[in-house]
Amino acid sequence: MLRAMPTQPPDTPTLFALSTAPGRAGVAVIRVSGPNAGAALCALTGRAAPPEPRRATRARFRDPATGETLDDGLVLWFPGPASYTGEDMAELHGHGGRATIRALLDALAVLPGLTPAEPGAFTRRAFDAGKLDLTAVEALADLIDAETAAQRRQALRQKDGALARLVEGWRERLVRALAHLEATIDFSDEDLPETLLPSLLDDVAALEADIAAHLAEPPRGERLRDGVHVAVLGPPNAGKSSLVNALARREAAIVSAIAGTTRDVVEVHLDLDGFPVVLADTAGLRDSADVIEQEGVRRAHARAEAADLRLLLLDGGVEDPLDPAVAPLVADAETLVVLNKTDLRGAAPFPILPGGRAPLPLSLATGAGLQALLSMLTERVRSQSETGAAAPPALTRARHRHALEETRDALARAREAPLPELVAEDLRLAARALGRLTGRVDVEDLLDVIFGDFCIGK
Numbered sequence: 001m002l003r004a005m006p007t008q009p010p011d012t013p014t015l016f017a018l019s020t021a022p023g024r025a026g027v028a029v030i031r032v033s034g035p036n037a038g039a040a041l042c043a044l045t046g047r048a049a050p051p052e053p054r055r056a057t058r059a060r061f062r063d064p065a066t067g068e069t070l071d072d073g074l075v076l077w078f079p080g081p082a083s084y085t086g087e088d089m090a091e092l093h094g095h096g097g098r099a100t101i102r103a104l105l106d107a108l109a110v111l112p113g114l115t116p117a118e119p120g121a122f123t124r125r126a127f128d129a130g131k132l133d134l135t136a137v138e139a140l141a142d143l144i145d146a147e148t149a150a151q152r153r154q155a156l157r158q159k160d161g162a163l164a165r166l167v168e169g170w171r172e173r174l175v176r177a178l179a180h181l182e183a184t185i186d187f188s189d190e191d192l193p194e195t196l197l198p199s200l201l202d203d204v205a206a207l208e209a210d211i212a213a214h215l216a217e218p219p220r221g222e223r224l225r226d227g228v229h230v231a232v233l234g235p236p237n238a239g240k241s242s243l244v245n246a247l248a249r250r251e252a253a254i255v256s257a258i259a260g261t262t263r264d265v266v267e268v269h270l271d272l273d274g275f276p277v278v279l280a281d282t283a284g285l286r287d288s289a290d291v292i293e294q295e296g297v298r299r300a301h302a303r304a305e306a307a308d309l310r311l312l313l314l315d316g317g318v319e320d321p322l323d324p325a326v327a328p329l330v331a332d333a334e335t336l337v338v339l340n341k342t343d344l345r346g347a348a349p350f351p352i353l354p355g356g357r358a359p360l361p362l363s364l365a366t367g368a369g370l371q372a373l374l375s376m377l378t379e380r381v382r383s384q385s386e387t388g389a390a391a392p393p394a395l396t397r398a399r400h401r402h403a404l405e406e407t408r409d410a411l412a413r414a415r416e417a418p419l420p421e422l423v424a425e426d427l428r429l430a431a432r433a434l435g436r437l438t439g440r441v442d443v444e445d446l447l448d449v450i451f452g453d454f455c456i457g458k
């Protein structure tokens with residue numbers, strides 16, 4: 001449910017900006033939004049009135065001051081409120097050359113009431129007009145930033161309101177409970193059913209459980225938005241940098257036969273079957289007298305700690321690859337353990353991992369095992385970030401998580417509160433926290449609706 005469009009003050013500036021990427025391109029789109037958008041369209045095209053709404057119309061753009069032809073293009077007219085921003089909007093589609101874009105923007109800048117738009121200003125107006133809620137605004141930003149197919153799907157789903165509908169559904173349950181409770185408080189002389197408060201607290205408990213269950217899901221949406229962080233760890237010289245380069249298909253990190261080559265964390269970004277990954281190459285884990293290497297090892301441990309997935313690369317070129325420095329990683333059943341340099345191993349047996357597991361064999365020298373490792377890594381990354389199309393929409397930002405945690409905590413307090421008035425206060429806090437998620441903070445509208453059919457005093 002969206003808010004009614006507020007009436008704008010008469011001196012609201014009309015915004016304009018290049019909406020396509022700056023620089024050379026086939027076509028450039030300039031958007032104009034606000035009360036003078038129609039007048040600006042007419043001034044630049046020499047038309048007496050804007051063309052038919054939402055139909056591309058051929059136009060010759062002229063400098064209104066000199067009459068000089070600036071470009072030959074198309075115009076589109078979106079009269080408010082049925083436009084992206086809810087205001088009158090015009091689009092000028094010109095040729096995407098720097099000089100053309102500059103000429104059109106300069107011509108717009110001198111028109112009365114027109115102001116260059118700040119980043120996000122059109123979407124801000126769309127939000128203020130109630131066209132988009134905050135989760136849709138965030139999704140739009142994610143859609144523009146999406147680099148992989150799975151990111152694009154998640155952003156589009158959120159833009160289309162999947163998360164907003166989930167949150168609104170919770171909020172309506174909450175406001176309904178609150179409305180009933182307020183009725184018991186305000187009309188306590190009237191004969192409301194005795195059972196109202198307990199049944200209401202049951203509803204609150206059910207809502208709290210639903211929100212807690214959603215919070216308990218792994219943070220797949222955030223991982224898909226930010227990329228699954230994979231740390232490549234292991235003893236020096238195991239071939240960690242060689243592996244990172246092989247996966248990145250470029251020489252991102254220095255490789256050498258000298259143990260202790262990598263000191264800093266080197267990050268590369270991968271797209272594994274549509275799922276974004278941030279792969280970190282790290283310093284080989286060992287005790288070292290070299291202070292720079294010590295710092296590298298400290299950073300490697302910090303990465304290991306922060307990563308969503310740890311890949312331990314063992315050196316198959318040494319007799320006992322299970323170095324004590326990597327024992328904690330080996331002990332963790334979640335670590336993906338890989339034995340590299342199998343080409344050097346000859347008949348030496350593979351190390352056995354705890355639980356009888358075997359490491360994945362790999363030779364970066366011959367390429368043997370690289371495909372199998374890539375498939376396994378892709379599956380691990382997918383299982384960490386994929387939400388099925390049928391699953392409830394994922395939370396995609398820490399902000400969503402914090403708002404839901406605040407809601408859950410307020411609901412838990414409400415259930416323990418000793419007086420109906422205090423229960424109501426906690427429910428109001430919970431509703432406000434949920435409202436902040438979508439940007440709807442006022443509850444009065446819904447209270448009115450619900451009170452309207454409550455049949456009190458009859």
Ligand SMILES: Nc1nc2c(c(=O)[nH]1)N(C=O)[C@@H](CNc1ccc(C(=O)N[C@@H](CCC(=O)O)C(=O)O)cc1)CN2
Pocket residue numbers: 029078081082083084091131
């Ligand atoms: N040229 C162009 N391409 C574009 C956009 C744009 O603004 N201009 N978009 C910009 O993001 C996206 C399309 N999104 C849009 C969303 C809403 C409306 C719009 O006019 N909405 C009216 C309803 C119009 C109707 O369907 O009758 C409304 O919401 O009231 C237009 C574009 C992607 N491509």
Ligand SMILES: Nc1nc2c(ncn2[C@@H]2O[C@H](COP(=O)(O)OP(=O)(O)OP(=O)(O)O)[C@@H](O)[C@H]2O)c(=O)[nH]1
Pocket residue numbers: 234235236237238239240241242243254255256257258259260261262263282283284285340341342343344362363364365366
């Ligand atoms: N024979 C053989 N040599 C390999 C293989 N993989 C990597 N190497 C070599 O092993 C040496 C070390 O490789 P790096 O990738 O630099 O190893 P690293 O684990 O990053 O080492 P540090 O950064 O020092 O911790 C290089 O000379 C590589 O060419 C392999 O599968 N077989």
Ligand SMILES: [Mg+2]
Pocket residue numbers: 240241242253254255261262281282283284
């Ligand atoms: Mg290295």
